[in-house]
Amino acid sequence: MDALNNKLYFIDSTKHKIFVEQIINGMHDWVRVIDINDNIIFVNESMAKALGKNVIGEKCYKAIGKSEPCENCTSRKAVFEGTIQAKEEIIGDRIFSVKSSPIRDENGQITAVVEVLRDITEMKKMQKKILEHNQxxxxxxxxxxxxxxxxxxxxxxxxxxxxxxxxxxxxxxxxxxxxxxxxxxxxxxxxxxxxxxxxxxxxxxxxxxxxxxxxxxxxxxxxxxxxxxxxxxxxxxxxxxxxxxxxxxxxxxxxxxxxxxxxxxxxxxxxxxxxxxxxxxxxxxxxxxxxxxxxxxxxxxxxxxxxxxxxxxxxxxxxxxxxxxxxxxxxxxxxxxxxxxxxxxxxxxxxxxxxxxxxxxxxxxxxxxxxxxxxxxx
CATH class of the missing domain: 3.60.40.10 (PPM-type phosphatase domain)
Structure with a gap:
């Protein structure tokens, strides 16, 4: 009976994992997971398609065209402070809103960071136009x-x-x-x-x-x-x-x-x-x-x-x-x-x-x- 329960649990957890991945891959926003050493361990399909390459295992900053860590790295701050961090980042000719959230294991230790990057380029352009119009x-x-x-x-x-x-x-x-x-x-x-x-x-x-x-x-x-x-x-x-x-x-x-x-x-x-x-x-x-x-x-x-x-x-x-x-x-x-x-x-x-x-x-x-x-x- 225990073996059967373990098998059912494995099936359920596998289905759950697939379901979560389907949700993340269905997002228009970019999503990636970075370990505490700045290595990318997961990217969703939207980000992988936009970058046009396999970035798993790459340093997070190199994957977006930088040669060194970002000056205001929200992922490192999320690991260090244990709280959600936010900033704006320019990648190529686009502007992104970045939110970095710490991921904890069953013992409460931070093992990775999930980043959600939302393209706000058009919104920024609109804000600029509104500001110019208001001025x-x-x-x-x-x-x-x-x-x-x-x-x-x-x-x-x-x-x-x-x-x-x-x-x-x-x-x-x-x-x-x-x-x-x-x-x-x-x-x-x-x-x-x-x-x-x-x-x-x-x-x-x-x-x-x-x-x-x-x-x-x-x-x-x-x-x-x-x-x-x-x-x-x-x-x-x-x-x-x-x-x-x-x-x-x-x-x-x-x-x-x-x-x-x-x-x-x-x-x-x-x-x-x-x-x-x-x-x-x-x-x-x-x-x-x-x-x-x-x-x-x-x-x-x-x-x-x-x-x-x-x-x-x-x-x-x-x-x-x-x-x-x-x-x-x-x-x-x-x-x-x-x-x-x-x-x-x-x-x-x-x-x-x-x-x-x-x-x-x-x-x-x-x-x-x-x-x-x-x-x-x-």
């Missing part, structure tokens, strides 16, 4: 960012107002935008806008906005009506839309006329000395294709020396902390109405407080565009 795209985005930033206000009418702004897109280019400009000797136009979405499509609409808005009319509502019509003529198939708050400051008659196209971050007019505080709320449809006739309206409010107009997009108030709480309008207003500082310092303080609230160390981690402007009547 080109990044270069183009950087150029687009410079172009977009060049459209932001630079020469400001500082004799009648003190003005400062923050413009920080969450991507290379953003969907927020603002502009301030002199209409004539007595009127200054200022608007802040937020295009739905981010990136290139949104940034293209900010360029459209700057080039299309009427900077001559003294009626913000008329300017928005014209902008709405032009948007529907040139961008009628766009899913994006623009929210914009537009105000015209009359420095002679001391008032602000304003209109709104769906911009929900309502500007604030305030004065530290007189304790003035007004939120400039007015309804309006975003610049879109939602309705045929948006019928924008406008309001007027008087101003005096020392009044400050704060305009912003919702990116700052929607920052959240780890509890899911928003920074919100109340915290924003507390900073604005607190200690009086120059406009630029006030905006910096808002940014610092918002990032501290959201526990953000790096501004690049912010997921929405942030744009703010603070204007003081002199």
């Amino acid at each position: 080109k795209l990044q270069s183009e985005l950087n150029m687009a960012r410079r172009l977009q930033c060049s459209l932001l206000p630079k020469e400001l009418p500082q004799d009648k107002i003190d003005f400062s702004y923050v413009y920080r897109p969450c991507e290379a280019i953003g969907g927020d935008f603002l502009d301030i400009f002199k209409i004539d000797d007595e009127h200054i136009g200022i608007y802040i806008a937020d295009v739905s979405g981010h990136g290139v499509p949104a940034s293209m609409l900010t360029v459209f906005l700057r080039s299309s808005i009427n900077k001559k009319t003294l009626s913000p509502a008329e300017a928005l009506n014209q902008l709405y019509k032009e948007f529907n003529r040139d961008y009628y198939d766009q899913e994006l839309y623009i929210t914009i708050f537009y105000a015209i400051i009359d420095t002679k008659n001391k008032n602000i006329i304003y209109s709104n196209a769906g911009h929900n971050a309502s500007p604030v007019l305030f004065n530290h000395e007189s304790h003035r505080f007004d939120i400039l709320r007015i309804p309006g449809v975003p610049i879109s294709d939602w309705v045929d006739n948006p019928e924008y309206t406008e309001k007027s409010i008087s101003i005096e020396k020392g009044d400050r107009l704060f305009m912003y997009t919702d990116g700052i108030v929607e920052l959240r902390n780890n509890k899911g709480e928003q920074f919100g309008e109340e915290r924003l207003l507390n900073i604005l109405l607190g200690e009086k500082m120059p406009p630029a310092m006030t905006l910096d303080r808002i940014i610092e407080a918002a990032m501290e609230f959201a526990n953000i160390k790096n501004f690049n981690k912010i997921i929405d565009d942030i744009t703010m402007a603070l204007l003081e009547i002199l």
